Amino acid sequence: MKPQKIKSYQLLILEVISLAILFVNESFFININNTIYIIILTIGVTLSTNVLAAYISDKYKNNDLNDIAAKNFVVLKSCQDYxxxxxxxxxxxxxxxxxxxxxxxxxxxxxxxxxxxxxxxxxxxxxxxxxxxxxxxxxxxxxxxxxxxxxxxxxxxxxxxxxxxxxxxxxxxxxxxxxxxxxxxxxxxxxxxxxxxxxxxxxxxxxxxxxxxxxxxxxxxxxxxxxxxxx
Known part of the structure; x- marks a missing residue:
């Protein structure tokens, strides 16, 4: 399996883990201990956002974000003006x-x-x-x-x-x-x-x-x- 696919699978697994943490936290800890709930919530959200950021960064690492925005959003800007x-x-x-x-x-x-x-x-x-x-x-x-x-x-x-x-x-x-x-x-x-x-x-x-x-x-x-x- 290519390294790129392996990394994508790893990021997917981490994202699933982060969502599972958030689900368990909302289901069990929210009514038990507020301090523990806040700590787990912070960990889950941080992990989820970092995984998403890593995926986007890796996917577009060979492209300039300004070029991507220019190619994909110039039409939307024209539609808005008109x-x-x-x-x-x-x-x-x-x-x-x-x-x-x-x-x-x-x-x-x-x-x-x-x-x-x-x-x-x-x-x-x-x-x-x-x-x-x-x-x-x-x-x-x-x-x-x-x-x-x-x-x-x-x-x-x-x-x-x-x-x-x-x-x-x-x-x-x-x-x-x-x-x-x-x-x-x-x-x-x-x-x-x-x-x-x-x-x-x-x-x-x-x-x-x-x-x-x-x-x-x-x-x-x-x-x-x-x-x-x-x-």
Whole structure:
């Protein structure tokens, strides 16, 4: 057996011994003698942490820790700066927190090419939002063969709105490169694949208060200015 493996097994045995010491101490000595309990606790914790430190030091002895941190944590730093909190297969409207945010947000923007699947999959949730008084929901679709969507979905959604709920529908003359869902607290978007046909795409979720949320909001505001408001 290689020396490296032997040392790893030795460290593993020592870690098991330290955990056994802590277990016995917590099970028997904690109620018998406080002084003995503290001494054994100190020995067990010290042994456990030293074994762990020895393992980490041995495993990475040929690597500079700064290089390791740079390679593994630079992505996390970028995610934090952008406000990226998750990547999922769908818009996370099954999450209670985001679902409530979608329903209760003062302003919600939905920007897609046709939105047929999104509306069909989330009809009840959208209708629940449209019943919220004095809120605003803006839907922006690509201006191309949307007659079915307008006749079947949009007109029906307008009928479900509370009288004080502001429902705005725009047609965008440009091709939407992203499907966007913007609420008061989250900016969510997914990409469109280059080739035609439906396929799985990643959905990115960003929180308000970071750079990407602000960029998405600014982008949405600009596309509204370029789009045609429908009656």
């Amino acid at each position: 406000g990226l909190i998750n990547i999922q297969k769908e818009f996370p409207l099954d999450s209670e927190e985001i679902q409530n945010d979608f329903v209760d947000s003062k302003n919600v923007y939905i920007i897609m090419n046709d939105a047929k699947r999104f509306i069909s999959d989330n009809t009840l949730l959208i209708e629940k939002r449209l019943k919220k008084k004095k809120n605003s929901t803006t839907l922006i679709l690509q201006d191309l063969n949307q007659t079915d969507v307008i006749d079947y979905h949009i007109k029906d959604l307008k009928k479900k709105c509370d009288n004080t709920h502001k429902f705005l529908f725009y047609l965008n003359p440009n091709y939407n490169t992203l499907a966007i869902l913007l609420t008061d607290n989250y900016a969510m978007y997914s990409i469109y694949r280059i080739a035609p046909g439906k396929t799985e795409v990643p959905h990115f979720i960003f929180k308000n208060g970071c750079s990407e949320y602000d960029l998405v909001k600014r982008d949405v505001e600009k596309i509204i200015q370029m789009s045609k408001l429908q009656n």
